[in-house]
Amino acid sequence: MQPHRLFGCLLVLGSLLLAASADSSPIVGVLAQEVYSDGLISHHFENKTSYIAASYVKYLESAGARVVPIWIGRNRSYYEDLMHKINGVLLPGGATWFNQTDGYADAGEHLLQLAVQLNDNGTFMPVWGTCLGMELLVYKLANGTDHRINCRGTGMALPMELKEDYKQSRLFNASNEAVVALMVKENVTYHWHQFCYTEADFARDQLNKSWRVVSVNSDLDGIEFISAMEHIKYPFYGVQFHPEKPLFEFVKPSIPHSPAAVLSGQYFADFFVNEARRSPQSFANATEEARALIYNYKPEYTSILGSTYIQQYLFTDKEMQLEETGFEGGDDGDDEPSYYPPGHVYGDGNGAAAMLSLGTGPLLAPLAIRLFSIDF
Template identity: 45%
Template sequence: MSGTGLRLPLVALCLLIAGVLADHQRPFRVHPNSIRYNVNNNRPIIGILSQEPSKTMASVSPESVSYIAASYVKWLEGQGARVVPIKVNQPDSYYKTVFDSINGLLIPGGGASLVSSGYGKAGSILYDLAIEANDNGDFFPVWGTCLGFELLLYLSAGKRDFLTTCNSYNRASSLKFLSDASVSRLYQRAPNDVLKTLSKEKSTSNFHHWCMTKENLTASSLDNFYRPLATSTDDDGLEFVATIEAISYPFWGVQFHPEKNVYEWGANLTSVPHWPSAIKAGQYFAEFFVNQARKSQHRFASRQEEATYLIYNYAPVYTGNVSSSFLQSYFFN
């Protein structure tokens, strides 16, 4: 196991200012004259990208083309956001309409191909829209979890794959914070008890067979786009990047599953940490991302149009009988 202590005192994680790294980082892109950065949107809507179901999942709803695990929806709703499911294999105009109407994008974990799936293709379109929007001063945050973390790295590397195989499936881990964590937007103001839980307890839920190492992040030049903020180790002692934050964009990714701590109870998920401090830590990430989405002023053309896109038009289905990962899922055809 890697060391679990913070490299800096916990108090420093909340008190250090980002200016100490200014000499070697590009500044975060904030449009100085835009009121959108100073006005909170208290009706945030976040899009969750769907993906093709596995054969087992498809047996629950054979006519469906894609699905979203309900735990991701609950994770965001629990912090005051509403959700729009984003379907796969749609025309570009659909993704543009949805993008212009939502306040953030969550790219969830799963088992889809980064290269050939509808998930990967839709994710690429939305990623490009997010880059363009932020370059133009239109704040739009993106969050990637597990496979979504991997997709962000793949897209930011020009659709090149620098991941390596690892053995971190059904494993609870702690985080080893790196020096940039203390000045990151994600961890700088995190509560001390949350930071202590993440660094001292095996409080992150890992379900992945691919990892990004610090060495590959540097070799790929992805460290010019993302700062690695924390690492974990797999069953064989391999140290991998567990949290990333884009230097110049409001993009974040975690290799672990903070939503599982709160909402997934499958019998085979023996490693998922459900104790109170781990649940609070999992909820912190949702709170952070939803608060980022509040800075976006995107909106639907009308409340009527908004209502037709929201997740409330669909009912979650019990999938715990066929899936070891998800108790409930939403299906889309």
């Protein structure tokens, strides 16, 4: 069967399956990240201090979810309140420092600590990390130790190189063989990253006791790196590539938009949103929910200005409620209780790299130069 015909048949089948499932539209929080004063956005828009690429919102909506923006720079109580109302978290790719105070990484730490706490207490809370988001997942859950290496992974469209036991993963245990056949044959995943993780590093630092490697790829220099993974205990997933770009980003000519690439991207969107459907949480009422949704904001057409994103949601401090409260980061000092269970270890690992942080302060690596990423 031709790929475009298979694509059409699978879309119809997917629609029927979703219609037969529970009528559920989960709400997924997408983490914003900081805008820098010397960047493109600051040159064209006044007072915009954070952003979310619109492709992540469209990506989740394409699978039936709605989106709430998660602000940076807020205090612990903000993240704790929100994490008891949404059904999942997406950590997007982008360009930021992991040790930027009150930014993407600090907010991500709060979210991951709370996701662990919720899952341990019996409330299902999935987390998805794309590119930089996957890197942040590993970094924060490895006690703030940076295990990345430099690699040349910019502008690559690649097939998936699935591990032999990929069917044992949650990510693929219910996958359609025809879809997988396209994923491993055609250039369906788009990579744009300067850092990566390797299986050798995971084995050396015992991260393989916490994470299951689902697929690998090789960069432009032939270095093999982890391209998809999932946590062994928690519903946390990471991909080094960008499943949203074949569907919704059209600036770079190297991004694949073939039927197979679109189908592959949609597969991951459907998977994660179905995970979010398992979360029972909700907002207190329809008014509170409506005020939180991203529909309260409009995306800007930024690729026409030179951005790599077609559209972006841009936010001011006032919209993030920072002007009224002050820049709220830093209420998680040493006198706060731990939000990780004492002595809690991920998976079956006993190594230091597998141990979760026992405090709630920022986990900062000593060398800032290693922490910046332009993994769009």
